[in-house]
Amino acid sequence: MQFRPTLWPTLITIPALVVLVMFGWWQVQRLQWKTELIQELEIRGAGPAIPLLVDARISAEDLMFRRVTVTGHYMHEAEMHLLNRVRDGIPGINVFTPLVRANGGGALLVNRGWVPIDWPGTSIEDHDVEPVIVEVTGVVRIPDPPGWLTPGNEPEKNAWYFIDLAGMSAAAGVLPFTDYYVFATGEKNLAGEPVPWLAPDPNEWRVDLPNNHLTYAITWFSLAGVLFIIYVIYHTRRRGPDDG
Template sequence: MTSRNKRRFRPTLWATLAVVPMLAVLIGLGVWQLQRLEWKNDLIEEMRGRMEAAPIELPQPIEEPEALQFYRVELTGRFLNDGELYRVAQPLRNTRGLYVITPMRLEDGREVLVNRGWVPLDKREPAARPDSLTSGTVTVEGVIRLGGWQGMEWLRPANDPQANEWLWMDLDRMAREAGLENPVTNVYVDLAAEQTPGAYPVGGQTRVNLRNDHLNYALTWFALALGLVAIYVLFHWRPVDDRDTTRDSG
């Protein structure tokens, strides 16, 4: 017989041995995501700080390109408009377009690839935007970026040098295609906004918009841990058998 409405929490050994390690893993994953959240917030703040600081000069030589990423930089030189390259870009205002990559020969003789900004497809040809063809020596500001493919190697798409269309910044190959003599091939520069006369290209394409879902991930892991605890308790919150009660009282 079972005592009516009487229940007792009576955990079993094997269920406990299975649940405790799982609970530890879930809580550990939640804590790890909170640590990742702190790291990502610090990274975003560092990037914004570099982009908002006073511009620096491009070092010579560039020994640690990773340490220069997202620093604002000032360049003085002459754009080599005949060497324009075109990188496939994200749509802007629901319009497909390209980034115009123009080599710039600096006063010290080095040549840097500069992403001057976005243009719609019908403005790809220089003749369609004559105001953008800056001549002579100019001084511009931009943000230092790293070249190369930043994703998984097996996902790397193929560029099309013959069509002059690039999906990622293969700086060595792009420099060769542009016929550069003394190229910088470990960094390039994204031009800041309002650095080009005329409406196009639209500069300022570097934005701090890193995906930051670590708090959601942490809450998910903690919720799963809480759910596991609830299932464990409910499973072991069993009705009390009268015979067990009798044995306990005896």
């Protein structure tokens, strides 16, 4: 067997191998970064709840997945429904309600949890009640961007298919929401009266950031390996009787 590399295939293959290995190594670095980020966010979520302050110096990224408490009253007349939320095969919705903060920080959007689509308590007409001051405990979340196949929101029908904080604040008739929302994990009435409405069985929050970098790294390294094998096979031939 003889290995006889030729000029042009070699000039093409070597840079391609370098690029593929670089992409694979970059994904390994991204894997380490994403793993550390997820661990940090899980630590945030496991810590004690802190008061959600009105401070322009604190970014949404600094608060993401942090447990917080916020006090105010709900704008039940502006309740909004995030559609197409299926749980255990049961169609339902996530109920979002603006919370007017007691500390003068404007309105904040709160995800109060999941309910079946036919649950009678999801009608906004049922909320003709006086504002009640509540303390909400929850986790700060940043909305995910809509997917390619996600339908457009229909505010006039209270039909929301993805979280659009600017559109939702306009529909509620309030100043723009913060660039995050709170996933409620509990509510406490500070006036000692019944909370007007609370979605039953709210989703338990979790750090659900995608972490596919290991798969990507394996793909790039595999492509590099396949290319190298093809290169070697292409330039290897059996020695004939006339070869030395």
